[in-house]
Amino acid sequence: MxxxxxxxxxxxxxxxxxxxxxxxxxxxxxxxxxxxxxxxxxxLGLVRSPGADLWVVETGTRGPFAEGSRIPGDTRESIARLAGVTEAGSMSFQAFEATHGERKLRLQVVGYEPGRLGGPPEIASGRGVSRERFEIVADEKTGLRLGERLPMGTDVFTVVGTTRGAVSSGGDPVVWMSLKDSQTLQFRLAPAPARREAERGAAATATPDTINAVVARVSPNVSAESVAEAAERWKHLSAMTQEQQETILTRSVVxxxxxxxxxxxxxxxxxxxxxxxxxxxxxxxxxxxxxxxxxxxxxxxxxxxxxxxxxxxxxxxxxxxxxxxxxxxxxxxxxxxxxxxxxxxxxxxxxxxxxxxxxxxxxxxxxxxxxxxxxxxx
Amino acid sequence: MTETSPAALVECRGLAKHYGEGDTRVDALKAVDLDLRPGEVVGLVGPSGSGKTTLLNLVGCIVEPSAGVLRLDGETVWDGRWLRPDLRSLRLEKIGFIFQFHNLLPFLDVTENVALVLDMAGASKEDAAARAQELLDYLEVGHRRKAKPSSLSGGEAQRVAIARALANRPRIILADEPTAALDGERAGIVMDLLRKVAVEQSATVVVVTHDEKIWDRFDRIFTLRDGRLVGSDGARR
Incomplete structure (x- = not known):
């Protein structure tokens, strides 16, 4: 009992x-x-989304998720030529606040070169970015639907695809766009300051070809560590494996x-x-x-x-x-x-x-x- | 004169209990000699603080005596120390308790309250339920077998408590003011039941009481005063 x-x-x-x-x-x-x-x-979702084995960033920094990293846009070509690298892509990352109708949207904007490494891992609806300009793939958490238009900076972008569950470590939904658009968004000045800068010299208004990181895939027969070592021979670059990048995020950022x-x-x-x-x-x-x-x-x-x-x-x-x-x-x-x-x-x-x-x-x-x-x- | 019998179910020799030592020593019970035979219903009476409940606690192996010898059903259980390591199994085996306020477990129904004792003694669920039903029928509360104690009348609850005390067929039944909460008629019914059990099961029933209405139901009445047994009267015979 x-x-x-x-x-x-x-x-x-x-x-x-x-x-x-x-x-x-x-x-x-x-x-x-x-x-x-x-x-x-x-x-980890964002850092894993490119499916990379290697992250190349500005020397002395720990990558775009931990701190600022600015490297020349042509770095991708140098990395792609390293022995063992099968694929490489340039990427940029920036936080952005857009206005959609009545509400403010906090976004994590990821710039990548369409057709290269760094794009959205999986498209839930629509398609990926196929044109160089004014197209975005937005996560469903933004509330944006296919075909909707979103003003960002001085341009207006059209949603051509959506993803599911892609957010930054801060919880902001991710928006992918072409690298060129993201560079423009990051560096192009609004008309008034642009006019002021133009008076100081035309060069100041040009959009610099700067990126935050290069991601690369290496051949299965080659270790990512050895490629990282090779990349670090350029004094202005640091390289880390995907595992190191994830460790930085989990041990440092969160x-x-x-x-x-x-x-x-x-x-x-x-x-x-x-x-x-x-x-x-x-x-x-x-x-x-x-x-x-x-x-x-x-x-x-x-x-x-x-x-x-x-x-x-x-x-x-x-x-x-x-x-x-x-x-x-x-x-x-x-x-x-x-x-x-x-x-x-x-x-x-x-x-x-x-x-x-x-x-x-x-x-x-x-x-x-x-x-x-x-x-x-x- | 101390009565002795080889067949006594309860034998106390010089049984005593005191609390504290030196100036604070209180003698709750002083060298009591007592023999209780099978089939007897005896009363323990006396004013409050006279030692009745202490004697009941000692015989029930609830409190450790300070001196003397205690034998239950032919087995010496105390002789300067407990001779049984597990007193609860001793109580389960030999003693049935009936309380003033019946002390039925409120979360068990009537049958479960009775069957619990058998369950603890190792009986199967079926056997325990059958014996409980038999006892409840015998005590004329079988129709309330599924009721919770809170829904029973005082008389019904006391009969269920008696059924629980009898469940394991103990030969010593100790009752503490079993009729205190009952009117005269119901008190008489309870005492008749206890006598029936004493005779049919050849058991000894010890009743601590202040209730003079039932004194004529006892075979013998033991009077305690200031911890001493001062008298033993044949009440009924």
Whole structure:
């Protein structure tokens, strides 16, 4: 006869309400983990989108995602000629705020050479950029539809394709355009300052052929490290493998966010432990007379400990299920991506079990100290 | 004169209990000699603080005696120390308890309250349920077998508590004010039941009570005063 189940059923409403409350707390813990995973996925999504093996950037910098990197536009041709390189493409990256109708759109603009490495990884609808000018491929998160026109800088661009789930590490949706357009967007001055600059000399108004990085694929028979070494013989360039680039992002760019979220998650788990311990202690306090009666009629300690520990576990696991279901059902409505991995959920479930066992310690201690004589008398 | 019997179910020899030491020492029970035979229903009476509940706790192996010898059903359980390491299994095996406020577990229904004792003793689910039903029918509360304790009347709850006390067929039944919460008629019914059990199961029933209405139902009445057994009267016979 399972006493814990019977007691839960007896106080079902109160128990479920408590479990739901705990579930909300555990849901926040789970969402924190999911937000961090989303942060990493977003950050890595953009760096993985070109499908490159090698990133060539300005010497002394760690690439366009960590800091500013400016290299000459003809670098791509030099890199493409290195032994082992099968493909190369020039890329530019910039944050941009556009106005679409009534609303402001924060965008991550990626410039690439159509037909070369660096374009959108997968087109959800429409097509890729095929002309040199005034076409963009926008992520669905921008809210832009095929054929829509978006003014950016001094030009107006037409949406010819869309992608799904492509955002920067800051969560801004990505827009791809030709390298030429992105350079114009980045460097061409508005008419008034352009006129002023023109008076100072015509050269100042020309759009410089500057890019942020060159991405390259290397032959499967050649190591990316050896190509990086070769690229670094040019003193004005630094080169890093895809793996190094990803490490920079996860260890440097999102590291503080990871620590922040990790600390917050720890605090929440500690709060959960205290709450579970208090709930279980209170539930045990309410049952002191029943526990004394059980001891008096001969129930062994194992049975009484089982009653408390099983209730603590039930509380934790029901709470976890409520929290997990809640987060799974609302995660797509979060402004930033929330990635729920089965191993994270399983890990948290395990932590919840441990937390419940630890938290039930107070209740168990109280129960074991109950004097059976308490059952006698009024 | 101390009565002795080789067949006594409860034997106390010089059984004593004190709390504290030196100036703070309180003698709750002083060297009690007692023999209770099978089939007897005995009353423990006396003013509050006289040691009735202490004696019940000692016989029920709930509280450790300070001195003396205690034998239950022929087995010496205390002789300066507990001779059984697991007192709860001893209680489960030999003793049934009936409480003033019945102490039924509120989260179990009537049948489960009775079957729990058998479940703890290792009986199968079916056997436990069958025995519980048999006892509930015997005590005329079988029709309430699925009810929760909160929906029972005082008399019904006390009969269920008696069924639980009898479930494992103990030969010693200790009752603490079992009729205190009942009116005269229901108190009489409960005492009749306890007598029936004592006779049919050859058990000893010890009842701690202040309720003078039921004194004529006892075979013997033991009076305690200031921790001493000051009298033993044959009430019924």
């Amino acid at each position: 399972n006493l814990a189940a019977r007691d839960i059923r007896h106080h079902l409403g109160r128990f479920l309400l408590t479990a739901v409350g705990l579930g909300l707390l555990l849901g926040v813990v789970l969402s924190m983990i999911g937000i961090y995973r989303g942060l990493v996925a977003d950050a 590291e503080k966010a990871r620590q922040q979220i990790g600390l917050f998650t720890t605090v929440l788990l500690t709060v959960s432990t205290v709450i579970i311990a208090l709930i279980i202690y209170t539930m045990t306090m309410d049952k002191v007379r029943e526990i004394a009666t059980l001891k008096l009629i001969g129930a062994p300690d194992g049975r009484i400990v089982g009653l408390i520990v099983q209730q603590a576990l039930a509380l934790g696991l029901i709470g976890f299920s409520v929290g997990a279901s809640l987060i799974v059902s609302v995660k797509d409505h979060f402004p930033r991506r929330v990635v729920m991995l089965p191993e994270d959920a399983a890990g948290l479930a395990l932590v919840v079990i441990v937390v419940c066992l630890v938290a039930s310690g107070l209740g168990v201690r109280l129960a074991l100290r109950v004097d059976p004589a308490t059952a006698l008398g009024g």
